[in-house]
Amino acid sequence: MRKKIALCWFRQDLRLSDNLALLNASKAQNILPLYILDTVNSGRDFLGSASKIWLHHSLNSLNQSLDGKLWIKQGDPFEIIKKLLQAYSIEAVYWGRCYEPWRRDRDEKIKAYLIDQNIEVRSFNNSLLWEPWTVKKHDGSHYKVFTPFFRKGCLNHLPPREPLAKPSTLRIFFNENDSQEIDDLKLLPSAAWGKKVKEFWKIGEDEAQILFKNFLRSGINNFKEGRNFPSNQNVSRLSPYLRFGQVSPNQLWYGALKLGEDKNIDHFCSELGWREFSYSQLYHNPSLSTKNLQVKFDSFPWDCSSEKLVAWQKGLTGIPMVDAGMRELWETGYMHNRSRMIVGSFLVKNLLIDWREGERWFWDTLCDADLANNSAGWQWIAGCGADAAPYFRIFNPVTQGEKFDPDGNYVRRFIPEIAKLPNKFLFNPWEAPKEILQEARVFLGKNYPNPIVDLKLSRERALGAFKSLQ
Ligand SMILES: Cc1cc2nc3c(=O)[nH]c(=O)nc-3n(C[C@H](O)[C@H](O)[C@H](O)COP(=O)(O)OP(=O)(O)OC[C@H]3O[C@@H](n4cnc5c(N)ncnc54)[C@H](O)[C@@H]3O)c2cc1C
Known part of the structure; x- marks a missing residue:
């Protein structure tokens, strides 16, 4: 039988x-x-x-x-x-x-x-705490702004399902002659890059649980503030595990709530809420990764400079906080959220390059590349998305560095060639006096690039481009 x-x-x-x-x-x-x-x-x-x-x-x-x-x-x-x-x-x-x-x-x-x-x-x-079609306004339409989506739509909804244990027994039917090997899928690149990224992570379901436990033990205690600082250990770095489902959002939600209630736990849960919001946006806007949610951006005068795009991708823009983020991505397959915002704003606003170029580069290089979060993140930073950062909010990568990498640990880790600069000029080496550059062995245009754009002029150009849409 x-x-x-x-x-x-x-x-x-x-x-x-x-x-x-x-x-x-x-x-x-x-x-x-x-x-x-x-x-x-x-x-x-x-x-x-x-x-x-x-x-x-x-x-x-x-x-x-x-x-x-x-x-x-x-x-x-x-x-x-x-x-x-x-x-x-x-x-x-x-x-x-x-x-x-x-x-x-x-x-x-x-x-x-x-x-x-x-x-x-x-x-x-x-994969989700609340499925997109279940979170609706009273009139049946879906939310377009995060806070009411999360506070009114999600939190007032039924609580998410509690996480479940592994099945106690699994009677597995297997026919080895009818299955391929994992290696047959040829997922690993031949380049050394694959090895480098792998060395940074321990990948698997058990590893996700260990990472989460460590985060609950320490990182979450100062999550609300500390999550802004790229070299702090205050974020969970669980996004790739969530993306591939090695951990469920329900496990994270209830795992965090078990600690009690405070502003840090609340904030962590609201970040999971942003993920739900991205999925809701994708569900209701299937072309989220290709089409501006705000149609007025369809006529935006993007600059198609492939040279500048490549400099951005390689972390060679000459703007340390941008380059550190892009190199973190290349070295680890991950980028801190603060840096994602800084490099995103720089690409779209200072370089005037179409956000879809950034979306595609992230898609290729992020281990957590997720169609919903990535598209929504790019539309948010470009100002053309739902509940997006306004286009005129242009991150200044110098002051962002001074504020969120005050000891310069992040920039020094990813840009060793400028590591010897004093903090005062670490985020703006082009303003350093010659003697200081000389002493730090920084030779602009030789071992570290001159900035590919002037931050002030490019900011004004971006604001002008935005005004042309009004
Ligand atoms: C331009 C841009 C592109 C992005 N692309 C992706 C992507 O491809 N995949 C991805 O998972 N996230 C993306 N994000 C969102 C966010 O940067 C990452 O989820 C977060 O940095 C992951 O690190 P973490 O796990 O340590 O987050 P934590 O701060 O520990 O947060 C826990 C979890 O909450 C969710 N979360 C946190 N912040 C956000 C956010 N802003 N939006 C949506 N969900 C969030 C993530 O699932 C995350 O793993 C992007 C953000 C921007 C600005």
Whole structure:
């Protein structure tokens, strides 16, 4: 007699704990745990390089937790699932819901097919505290401003579901002749870059829990203030784990609330709220990553300088606080939120380069690259998004450095060639007297660039460009 099987399709929930799809599948006689690298449906939103590295190691970790019995496939999930149904007696298919437009379209088609075939199909909320369609104003429309979205829409809503334990038993059905190897997916780049990024992280579900526990022990205690300082250990750095679902937002929400209530815990929960807000924006605006939410920006006079774009990407703009952020990204596959705002503002406002160029570079190089958070973050910084920073708010990278990197630890860590400058000129070396530059062995234009734009003039140019839209 053929075994009765529930297929659990892992997607952006690469964990065993607090996984509703897995928990439900574990009740069946046998479970077929599957990961599919979708190489057909994602279009421009196929995984970026850093995400591929993260995914490779995440799959290895998940596979280990499943005793080496994770099925690996690549191609079109529709065709792959169809074939699996023909080959095995699969009675049910379960997955955690995804919210990217291309995934929603694909899943709808697969769901319709399974229903047509009389296969039980169920999807679950494995990734969000509140699903986008559940947070509505009284008139049924969705929120466009964060504070009412979070305070009125989310917090006045039902509380998020409490996190669940791992299934107590998993009877896994595995056919090694019908599964690819993780290495076959060729997710690792040949360049040394992949190694460097990997060395910075410990990737996996258990590692996410360890990182979170450490954060709860110390970092969260001064989260509200300390989160602004890139060299402080006050942020959780859990974003890539959240992106790939090695930890759930529910685990973070309730884990933080267990500590009690204070301004730091409150603030941490509201950051999770920003993530929900991004997902809500993406859900209601499927072209969030490509189209200005405020249409008046459609005629914005962007500058198409590829030279300046490359200098920004490489962390060679000659503006230390910008370069430190861009190099943090290149060295680690992560960038602190303060730096994301500084480098974003500099790209879009001082360089007048289209925010979509920044969005694509982040997409390729961030381990936490997330269509909702990344697109919403870029639209926010560019001033064209929902509840965005006004366009005329232009971050001054010099004063930002003086305020948020007062000891210069962040800049010195990522730009060693100017590390010997005194704090007074660390964020603006072009203003340093010759003797000071000489003493610090900084040779502008030789071992560190002159600024590629004048901060004051470029600021005025940006304000002028913005005025032209009114
Ligand atoms: C231009 C730009 C691009 C961004 N791109 C991404 C991206 O691709 N992926 C991504 O996860 N975040 C993105 N963010 C948001 C934010 O910078 C990161 O979520 C945060 O820096 C991750 O670090 P952390 O885990 O230490 O955050 P913590 O401060 O510890 O916060 C905990 C969690 O809350 C969420 N969160 C925190 N800040 C924000 C925010 N401003 N918006 C939405 N969610 C937030 C994240 O899931 C984060 O992991 C972007 C922000 C900007 C300005």
